[in-house]
Amino acid sequence: MILTYALIFTTGCFALGLLMNLWRVVNAPGVPDRILALDTMVINFIAILVLYGIIEGTAVYFEASILIAMVGFISTVAYARFMLRGNIIE
Amino acid sequence: MGLDMALWQEITVSVFLVVAGIFGLVGSFGLLKLPDPMTRLHAPTKATTLGVGGVLIASMLYFIFAKGQISFHELMITLFLFLTAPITAHFLAKANLHTNVNRADVPPPVGDRPWAGYESDDARRIAEGESTPGA
Numbered sequence A: 001m002i003l004t005y006a007l008i009f010t011t012g013c014f015a016l017g018l019l020m021n022l023w024r025v026v027n028a029p030g031v032p033d034r035i036l037a038l039d040t041m042v043i044n045f046i047a048i049l050v051l052y053g054i055i056e057g058t059a060v061y062f063e064a065s066i067l068i069a070m071v072g073f074i075s076t077v078a079y080a081r082f083m084l085r086g087n088i089i090e
Numbered sequence B: 001m002g003l004d005m006a007l008w009q010e011i012t013v014s015v016f017l018v019v020a021g022i023f024g025l026v027g028s029f030g031l032l033k034l035p036d037p038m039t040r041l042h043a044p045t046k047a048t049t050l051g052v053g054g055v056l057i058a059s060m061l062y063f064i065f066a067k068g069q070i071s072f073h074e075l076m077i078t079l080f081l082f083l084t085a086p087i088t089a090h091f092l093a094k095a096n097l098h099t100n101v102n103r104a105d106v107p108p109p110v111g112d113r114p115w116a117g118y119e120s121d122d123a124r125r126i127a128e129g130e131s132t133p134g135a
Helices: A002-026 A031-056 A061-085 B007-033 B042-067 B073-099 B121-128
Strands: none
Touching (some): A002 A031, A002 B007, A002 B042, A031 A061, A031 B007, A031 B042, A031 B073, A061 B073, B007 B042
């Protein structure tokens, strides 16, 4: 019973965080802020995916979480490098 | 969902979940609230990463308590996130330094050579005695 409420609360927190990040992506003051907001969206989404795994009681979503974490990290590094150097693979 | 768990087990998992949720919310709020780009780097890379770590610990405890099985996927995700968050922050700080910060405002380095981010590739190769590419 307690766990149900805690799960609802945490999912709400991370969903609210995702909305804040989306707001930040849409109107950010600069390009680094936009990249940072996208990176935070990926991290928040991993949290929501793990929470959904707890709610459903299956361990299927962990593989998806690992994949999304890897793709998010690589895309953030690629964005930052594109900002710095103007291309990604030299 | 959690029906076959003792009360103290539910409370333990719930405490981890609630603390993680608050940390995640604070991280995302800090991204909106903090005043300049360099301070905005702090909120998501520290608070949100800690929040996800809390969720993963809660998930691990839940699967141990409710199913009686230890899963190492969470440990892998935690390790990966905690390794990549500082690298991301470093890359974004460097991008910020090059786009938003005036070169004259950066404190001077010790020695003859400029800071690593500002030195051109050719100057670095000459200073470190490496051969030029293609030579």
